[in-house]
Amino acid sequence: MLTVEEALAKILDEVAPLGAESVPLLEAQGQVLAEDIISGVNVPPLDNSAMDGFAVAWEDTQGASGISPKTLTVIDTVMAGALSKKAVTPGTAVRIMTGAPVPTGATAVVQFEDTDDAQRKAAGQPDDEVNIYEPAKDGLNIRRAGESVAEGETVLRAGVTIRPSEIGVAASVGRKEVKVIRRPVVAVLSTGDELVEIGEKLPEGKIYDSNLYSIASLVQRTGCFARVLGIAEDNEKSLVEKLEQARDADLLITTGGVSMGDYDMVKDILDRDGEMVFWKVRVKPGKPLAFGKIKGRDGRSIPHLGLPGNSVSCMVSFELFVRPALLKMMGRENVDKPTVDAILEEDVKNNAGRRVYDRAIITRRDGSYYARLTGPQGSGILTSMTQANGLVLIPEENQKMSKGETVKALMLDWNEAYNI
Ligand code: AMP
Ligand code: MG
Numbered sequence: 001m002l003t004v005e006e007a008l009a010k011i012l013d014e015v016a017p018l019g020a021e022s023v024p025l026l027e028a029q030g031q032v033l034a035e036d037i038i039s040g041v042n043v044p045p046l047d048n049s050a051m052d053g054f055a056v057a058w059e060d061t062q063g064a065s066g067i068s069p070k071t072l073t074v075i076d077t078v079m080a081g082a083l084s085k086k087a088v089t090p091g092t093a094v095r096i097m098t099g100a101p102v103p104t105g106a107t108a109v110v111q112f113e114d115t116d117d118a119q120r121k122a123a124g125q126p127d128d129e130v131n132i133y134e135p136a137k138d139g140l141n142i143r144r145a146g147e148s149v150a151e152g153e154t155v156l157r158a159g160v161t162i163r164p165s166e167i168g169v170a171a172s173v174g175r176k177e178v179k180v181i182r183r184p185v186v187a188v189l190s191t192g193d194e195l196v197e198i199g200e201k202l203p204e205g206k207i208y209d210s211n212l213y214s215i216a217s218l219v220q221r222t223g224c225f226a227r228v229l230g231i232a233e234d235n236e237k238s239l240v241e242k243l244e245q246a247r248d249a250d251l252l253i254t255t256g257g258v259s260m261g262d263y264d265m266v267k268d269i270l271d272r273d274g275e276m277v278f279w280k281v282r283v284k285p286g287k288p289l290a291f292g293k294i295k296g297r298d299g300r301s302i303p304h305l306g307l308p309g310n311s312v313s314c315m316v317s318f319e320l321f322v323r324p325a326l327l328k329m330m331g332r333e334n335v336d337k338p339t340v341d342a343i344l345e346e347d348v349k350n351n352a353g354r355r356v357y358d359r360a361i362i363t364r365r366d367g368s369y370y371a372r373l374t375g376p377q378g379s380g381i382l383t384s385m386t387q388a389n390g391l392v393l394i395p396e397e398n399q400k401m402s403k404g405e406t407v408k409a410l411m412l413d414w415n416e417a418y419n420i
Helices: 004-013 117-123 164-172 211-221 236-246 263-273 311-329 383-387
Strands: 020-024 053-056 070-078 092-096 108-111 129-132 154-156 177-181 185-191 225-232 251-255 274-279 290-295 301-307 339-344 355-365 368-373 390-394 406-411
Touching (some): 004 274, 004 290, 053 129, 154 164, 185 211, 211 225, 211 311, 225 236, 251 311, 263 274, 263 290, 301 311, 311 355, 311 383, 339 390, 355 383
Parallel strands (some): 070 092, 251 301
Antiparallel strands (some): 020 177, 070 129, 274 290, 290 301, 339 406, 355 368, 355 390
């Protein structure tokens, strides 16, 4: 039986980054940039003020203090987005707002707080003069043209994953669209005669189809489009019919129908209509994982991951095997889940002789991570996944790991809700 690493390597071998497309900037979040972005402008475009205050010739302020201010004549006001038509000459100042271009001749900006501007206003005195109380150094409070980005500079490189800061940088140089690796379209199909679509009445002996929803939302969270195909019955006709809608997808995920009893059906279809790469991985939960390829339209070959039907197993299998494949298709270099070393807070058994991934609650105290299990680890107990923020890895050769030992924990959720 394949190890987790062997199985993952086989899957990753069969998938490649998808092609690039141009998308509106706001749709690019989470995608990998497929071009270098070179600025056609200086940011900022002109020298501008970092403060609300007075643009002055710095020499005019030398020796200024509270008891012996320097008095300058105010010749103009310039707001952000406007240009002053006046030049600052010795003895003069221009009232200037943050972001406004610095007038010709000005070499520093003195903030309002270091002048008598507020007192004048309060006393209703004329504002055609200002007293400066502090000496300014050359260049004080002036942001230089091209200080953030110089024209011709590469601001973002192909290969980066686009986050809000990358979106902001692209916008700051005026980009409306960016070229990115396109998002995979992932067909998701549940199999099982026992399954009923949510919203319908539940006949005796049936269960609601939850896998379709947990898997489709994992697909979405990974940044892909989920094409929800619904439920196929446990017969060839129904399955083949449903698979028709997957023939132009980039990847197909099915759940169920791969354990001993049902396995032959999925296998028959893959054999006839595609190719089986492997079945079964030395892992718990999730042993009956099938990986193959089905024939798509126009001679395409679509990777197919047949996840186990148990609702926890299919989610864990997604994290271990599907997510890395999708990330590779999206052009990501690193496809590993964030992992921490955590100290076990209880003894953990492994009777399976397989690699075990137990659902766990990972917390941090005094700079160390700790892991405790969510409780019973039955692979159908989906509510346990709602308590878990990680999976602890118990190696295949360990029959037990004891409280106090350090384990690897794969972080499923890494956010402020868990205070880690
Ligand atoms: P299977 O792999 O098809 O043998 O299914 C294993 C177990 O998972 C059975 O108890 C199924 O009822 C359950 N199961 C299969 N598919 C789903 C699903 N889509 N939603 C919830 N449970 C499922
Ligand atoms: Mg089944």
